[in-house]
Amino acid sequence: MSEADYQLAPAGTVQPPASQAATNVRWLLGDLVGQVPGVVEAVVVSADGLLLADSEQGRQAEQLSAIVSALTSLAGGLARAIEFGGVKQTMVTMDEGHLVVMAISDGSCLGVHAGLGCDLGVLAYQMSLLVERAGHALTPQVRSELHRSMALR
Numbered sequence: 001m002s003e004a005d006y007q008l009a010p011a012g013t014v015q016p017p018a019s020q021a022a023t024n025v026r027w028l029l030g031d032l033v034g035q036v037p038g039v040v041e042a043v044v045v046s047a048d049g050l051l052l053a054d055s056e057q058g059r060q061a062e063q064l065s066a067i068v069s070a071l072t073s074l075a076g077g078l079a080r081a082i083e084f085g086g087v088k089q090t091m092v093t094m095d096e097g098h099l100v101v102m103a104i105s106d107g108s109c110l111g112v113h114a115g116l117g118c119d120l121g122v123l124a125y126q127m128s129l130l131v132e133r134a135g136h137a138l139t140p141q142v143r144s145e146l147h148r149s150m151a152l153r
Helices: 020-035 061-081 120-137 140-152
Strands: 039-045 051-054 089-093 097-103 109-115
Touching: 020 039, 020 051, 020 120, 020 140, 039 061, 051 061, 051 140, 061 089, 061 097, 061 109, 097 120, 109 120
Parallel strands: none
Antiparallel strands: 039 051, 039 109, 089 097, 097 109
16 A cells, blocks of 8 residues: 555544445445434444444444443343343333444444434334444454544544
8 A cells, every 4th residue: 555545534643544344334324314314323333342433423422332332231131131032122212312222243233312203113124224234344354443443533
């Protein structure tokens, strides 16, 4: 790779260009937010709780990823305790909205914060499509790349 192939990242650091797979994961999140009315923010969180990608709404991605990680851990503990197998989806409904979390095949998960008026059927369908597409893209190399790029922001 030549010097021209690298992008200038925040604080004057140099970062290699994003792979197509990493770009696709970010694009899928942005597309989810754009396609489903009422979605406030979406994140992909690794199995160990690290923020891998967000929908770039910029409000609360770090906080949302920590909550998604904790909720995923709690739901997994419940599933093990009652011996019901793996957790596929977790949903919390509050006075003003929903938090929906879906497992991705590699142990990571997709978390979506949506307003109360969001159509949950449409949201679940779109999330399922994203999980299917992202599951193939989230190789260990891509997860590492996504995590590094989030740390540089």
